[in-house]
Amino acid sequence: MLHWIKSLLVLSFLFVASVRADPLQKSFSDWQMTCNNAAFCVARNIPGDNGLVMTISRHAGVNDRPLLRIDYGSAYSGELPGGDLKDNLLIDQRRLKPDLKHWTVEPHHLATSNAIAIDEFLDLVMEAKSLQLTFDPKALISLRGMKAALLLMDDVQGRVNGMSAWIKRGDRAIWDVPPQPKVPALPEALPQPAALTREETSGLIDYGTWRVNTDSCSLDPMRREVSVSPLTDTKALLLVSCEMGAYNVIDLAFEVTREQPYVARGISLTLPFTPPTINERQLELINAEYDAATGQLYTFGKGRGLGDCGSASRWQFDGNSFVLAEYAEESTCDAWHSSDDWPTLWVSQSRSTPQQR
Template sequence: MKNGCMPLIFLFLIVTGAAQAAMPSYDVYGSWLIACDNILTCEAKGFVQGDDDVTSTMPNDRPINGSVDLRFIRDAGPDGVIEARLAAGFPFGLADLRVDGRPLLLDRSAWALNTRDGITILSGKRPEVVTAFVAQLRNGTMLQVRDGIVPLNGLSAAMLHMDDRQGRLDGVTALIRTGTKSASAVPPAPLLPPAPSAHRSIVLARRERARLMAWTERTQAKLIKKQSCDSLDKGTDSLLETEAYGLDKNNALILFGCSMAAYQGTSLVFVVPRTGNGQPEPASLPSPVLIEGDTGDEGSIVTNPDFDVATGTFTDFYKGMGLAYCGASHEWRWDGHHFVLMRMTFQLGCGGSMSGDWPVLYRSKVQQREQRTE
């Protein structure tokens, strides 16, 4: 019976084009980044960054409003959904858009313009509309949005990289290097990896919490001292996450506050056996390998950690600047043996229209399903 089923399984995989999760990537071309996650949904994003030379790009040397960004987001696969999205921290209309001083020609019926919470967003999702939009931008120097700009240096390279990662080069679905290859030649989107479901964490009794904290502090004294987590004043210590949480019947999560900067703090993370078998160990927190030298592990010291007891989700949130216009965030869950990455966002260059609005580099099946039910 088992042998008879195997050919059917292989046939199913061939017909559906099921694929393994891809390696996430993050690349920068000029003023543009291009991030592709583990299912090859890619986001190209352009905005004014700190080292951009834009001092003489506006008429009459008017001040430049940097709270604007343009992005192109596309799902993998032959029929992958595509969106062009222009966002600004001020009101604007189609008549306010120019490329190197020339009015941008857009079909009003093909675009949606909305303002919410002080952010105005222009969005287009029809493939032919996005293709025409890219064609108007690709040879330009800058996109002007009233007194704001989006530099266009690097746009074509970023979009070409997107076409390449999604297997669209020389095909009819490509945005930059088009050709005659049919849409059916584009590889299917990779499968989402499974991840642990949400579950309420175990509440530790006060006595057990104190025992686990003391045990960890004693056995990991060298690491705690190395990270200067043992010499905090009371004021600083009260601002940091130092706590114990039950992961399951056998293990607990221990956080020791370590340092506090102007707008964020760090904590050491340990996994501790509740039964007494074994020793407290620094947590292993998986993360995508983005550059040569990455270990695939965030290490045991994290920034702005938080543990959601209602879902058993452990998170961090690192801000590259106070308003979070760059940084990284992760979500993990315990599977009974180790932490599993659920989601990651990342943006290296600081800028754009919204704080904390960073490209997704990793997502999971459970995380997507829970988002739909929120």
């Protein structure tokens, strides 16, 4: 009887403390929080164009690998002038002197992955309004929204009311958290296809320029750019530019037989989730590039010319369609980081690399 009651309690806990694996990106006042399908979450203050940013990240499960960092200067601003962060931080206009024993300390970068050090620092700043620099009052981290962002992070990872929670802490043991959600495995990479011959390339580019069905293209055929790559030994990928802006080109994609008479099939990219800014699952091929050696297709949609915001994705060809491998998005245009460092909303597990001929 006692064993049966314990089983019911365990099942009840598993129902309540579950990990949400739906990707999300939300803003809370001056903070933005992003979680991917593995329930890895990262929060930071926005905007970052004042040069000073605090970033807090954490994985789901017991092996949470937390990280808290404060950075002055970005990839866009470069190194900024001024004294060391450790000696020049203010919290609500008062000197902040954190214990940095378990921190990596550089002149303009402070970071720690020590759980106790992170807890201690969060206790110092949780109820404050701002962090700023003594020598640059404009370099300010607003703390409005940080608590709400971290509470959602705890909720997504099933930590609320547990000892591992950062905000709403309870008595549940620190190890008593749901495991990290499994991420999907990519299909096995296909053998690298034979390179296109000069005749194949010439014929397919001519077909893509004048004869493939591009009724939805707004660009005049004379202004369209056509690229062609081998998909398999019998099929090729045609990318035809159809709309062009200041810094984005939207393509149509077609799978075409490599030999005449050409038979074309339109290719579309369907996301397994709905992104926060697009609100639909059909993804346009923006600034698309295809790597025939790996069978991977890349898209990169810039939110503005600087390339500090937008979305980027990577897809794996499985012989019939493209499967999403990774999706990253930065909705805040604040000159903080480039696409290599945008927060991810979707990740996957690679199985193998293509066989070489």
